[in-house]
Amino acid sequence: MFEAAHNSDQGKLARELSEAGCEEAEISQAFGWFKGLKRLSQAEGEAEALRKSDALRLYGAPEQVRLDAQSRGLLAFLEGSGVLTPLERECVIDRALALDETEVTVDQVKWIVLMVLWSRGRDYVFMEDFLTGQTDPRLQ
Template identity: 45%
Template sequence: MIDILVYLFENYQDLDAQPGSEALAQSLTEAGFDDGEISFALDWLDGLHSSQIADFVCSPRSLRIYTEEERRRLGSECLDFVIFLEQAGVITPALRELIIDRGLALDEDEVPIDKFKVIVLIVLWSRDQDLEPLIVEELLSSPDDTPLH
């Protein structure tokens, strides 16, 4: 599924400009993706599109306590990355919650950091956030410095 998200990012300037679900599924099939992965990716994207996030303000002294499931499935590496992005001003608390939600929506017991970074990229892209080239490069690179695409 992550490969499909990277494919969409690389081939569509605007997530909202992509074709409807049926046409997109056909396009992804023609690109060589598996039907099961396509179905899961489209469901995941529907969840992203239907997510209503209300922007809220947190005090700089606010503390986000992660649930046991969040700590187990996302692990310290992914959660530390979220904290870093929030402290660097790249994401808001509301985007943090959406990123965590979409990370937990993956069909994996433990989400690897390279996949989680793609989730972050797609969430930022879907919310029309300014994506600096260095941020995109960081989000599309794996721990061993090989690009995911």
């Protein structure tokens, strides 16, 4: 029953996006991207070792091409600050690489971080302001 309601909502949203001028291929790609995010959020039990990891993350050549030094630095900062877990970092990287972009910008990575945190039920209000560039980060 939930799946039918979800598909109904998705169909309605797809129609609204189409009426707003979005291409069908873009809409389909966006739904696929979010489906991948949902899949990652539900696969949590498979990554117990990663959750407890304190290993240094090394990026492969294809990842370095797609995620510039600023984006990788942001991810290291967020993980080192305890905002992202290693598992969430990997979710961000996976979703960044799933974008149909030659290079993923740091602003795109910021939005992906927010979506990953929200998808996992984590709400960092100060992070939303920081990641969207509306304020300087301050933990008080």
